[in-house]
Amino acid sequence: MLEFAVSVAAAVLVVALWELAARAGIIAPQFLPSPSRVVIALWTMLTEQNLLWHVAVSTTRVWIAFLLAAVMAVPIGIMMSSYRIVGAALEPMIDFIRYLPVPALVPLSIIWFGVGEETKIFLLWLGTFFQLVLLVADDMRRVPQEFVEVARTVGANSRQVMIDVALRWMGPTLLDNLRITLGWCWTYLIIAEIVAADSGIGYVIWTARRFVKTPEVMAGVVVIGLIGLVTDQLLRLLHRRLFRYL
Amino acid sequence: MTGYVQFVGTAKSFGPVDVVRKTSLGLDRNSLVVFLGPSGCGKTTLMRMVGGLDEPSSGSILLGGEKVVRPDRRRGMVFQSYSSFPWLTVKNNIAFGMRYRKDLGATERAERISHYLKLFGLADFADSYPNRISGGMRQRVAIARTLAAGSDVLLMDEPFGALDALTRERLQVELRQIQIREEKTIIFVTHDVEEAVFLADRIILFSRRPASIVADIDVAAELGPDRPLEIRETQKFFELRNKVLHLIRNETGVAV
Numbered sequence A: 001m002l003e004f005a006v007s008v009a010a011a012v013l014v015v016a017l018w019e020l021a022a023r024a025g026i027i028a029p030q031f032l033p034s035p036s037r038v039v040i041a042l043w044t045m046l047t048e049q050n051l052l053w054h055v056a057v058s059t060t061r062v063w064i065a066f067l068l069a070a071v072m073a074v075p076i077g078i079m080m081s082s083y084r085i086v087g088a089a090l091e092p093m094i095d096f097i098r099y100l101p102v103p104a105l106v107p108l109s110i111i112w113f114g115v116g117e118e119t120k121i122f123l124l125w126l127g128t129f130f131q132l133v134l135l136v137a138d139d140m141r142r143v144p145q146e147f148v149e150v151a152r153t154v155g156a157n158s159r160q161v162m163i164d165v166a167l168r169w170m171g172p173t174l175l176d177n178l179r180i181t182l183g184w185c186w187t188y189l190i191i192a193e194i195v196a197a198d199s200g201i202g203y204v205i206w207t208a209r210r211f212v213k214t215p216e217v218m219a220g221v222v223v224i225g226l227i228g229l230v231t232d233q234l235l236r237l238l239h240r241r242l243f244r245y246l
Numbered sequence B: 001m002t003g004y005v006q007f008v009g010t011a012k013s014f015g016p017v018d019v020v021r022k023t024s025l026g027l028d029r030n031s032l033v034v035f036l037g038p039s040g041c042g043k044t045t046l047m048r049m050v051g052g053l054d055e056p057s058s059g060s061i062l063l064g065g066e067k068v069v070r071p072d073r074r075r076g077m078v079f080q081s082y083s084s085f086p087w088l089t090v091k092n093n094i095a096f097g098m099r100y101r102k103d104l105g106a107t108e109r110a111e112r113i114s115h116y117l118k119l120f121g122l123a124d125f126a127d128s129y130p131n132r133i134s135g136g137m138r139q140r141v142a143i144a145r146t147l148a149a150g151s152d153v154l155l156m157d158e159p160f161g162a163l164d165a166l167t168r169e170r171l172q173v174e175l176r177q178i179q180i181r182e183e184k185t186i187i188f189v190t191h192d193v194e195e196a197v198f199l200a201d202r203i204i205l206f207s208r209r210p211a212s213i214v215a216d217i218d219v220a221a222e223l224g225p226d227r228p229l230e231i232r233e234t235q236k237f238f239e240l241r242n243k244v245l246h247l248i249r250n251e252t253g254v255a256v
Helices: A002-023 A035-048 A051-082 A084-098 A102-113 A117-141 A145-153 A158-195 A201-210 A214-242 B043-051 B090-096 B106-119 B135-148 B165-182 B193-199 B219-223 B229-233 B235-252
Strands: B005-014 B017-027 B032-036 B058-063 B075-078 B153-157 B185-190 B202-206 B213-218
Touching: A002 A035, A035 A051, A035 A214, A051 A084, A051 A117, A051 A158, A051 A201, A051 A214, A084 A117, A102 A117, A102 A158, A117 A158, A145 A158, A145 B075, A145 B135, A158 A201, A158 A214, A201 A214, B005 B043, B017 B043, B017 B058, B032 B043, B032 B165, B032 B193, B043 B058, B043 B075, B043 B153, B043 B185, B075 B135, B090 B106, B090 B135, B106 B135, B135 B153, B135 B165, B165 B193, B185 B193, B193 B229, B193 B235, B202 B219, B202 B235, B213 B219, B213 B235, B219 B235, B229 B235
Parallel strands: B032 B185, B032 B202, B075 B153, B153 B185
Antiparallel strands: B005 B017, B005 B058, B202 B213
């Protein structure tokens, strides 16, 4: 409870200082508009510029790409650690691709997929899948051998060991890793939407920039921050609910 | 050579490293045999081969005359750490032993669970998760799970090694009682001489790696089957303990 109060107080303090600095005219408003002006901009965007629709578009993109990455990364990561052959075949390749910066692949992605939804989903997927798959493989490798052997000596076959022991043991770290990679998804989303989009929060921010509507740019950034905060808290709550034994 | 568990010229090497020298040995049914030897000598590997968790490089292991090829629930393992599943309650940890048994109905499962909860004094903690109970209780849970699985042979790898002295003593007494009551064959690996003498019907003493048998001590002949805590203070116990200690110093050339 105290922690929560401190978190809120610290945030309020930062906003208050920001407001003060802006009002005192220390920094020109086109560089740093006051929080109150950002809030007003946010309100106009919500009521007049269909901001919620852009938020929905962006969120959908993120979740499609993220779920696609997760659904592929979890089984492939597990296989990489369970079967040496699979690991030997995939790990070097994945390690290579993992280090390619997503923005560097934007032109290629546009050549392949055009400027439609596919490009955005592909870029987000690219940024998360290759990271996540290695994290999953690592978690799988850390399943204590004792647990596996206990299960085998009470009669479990490999599939049962996988489902009843390995996945159960990985559960908490897996959810943590998913939570973290979901955050990365948002980073790549903005890149994708700035380069090639006519919708989404990234597009809204980039358009506002062209007309130096700094309060709107900031409002867009704040919205992303808020979405991140809410999602993160929800996933933490889910974590606590699912893994009460921790 | 006879016995319920038989090592027939069993040897093991990992790559170029010899871990267990060719060993032939027969262990009686319903007895508690302690594998005693210096840390890392290969005694655990020998025990793991009984469980089917490691494969002999040459020779074989027979259980009731049948060759051991893979793990199954007739031989259960109890480890020192990671012994009970953290995501399952005490009750469900014990139930896990029966999870893959198709021969038990729901009532029978429930009966067995409550039987072992009582036997190990865990009834009050049935719905607790392992992180809420003591280390000693976690080991009780692990033993109960193995018994619930219907294991005939318990393979215990220094199961009390991480416990404090008092808890360890209590568990040793309990294990001995349960072994007699439930009629189990136990192979117990330890490097603690006192523990070995207190628990064992028979001690097999191993050399440093690669493990080979240096002594075979019939403890039951000296101390009998019942082992109350007070037995530790008797002359016989002391003599036996000293004898084993001397054997270790002379034969293995190390203090354990």
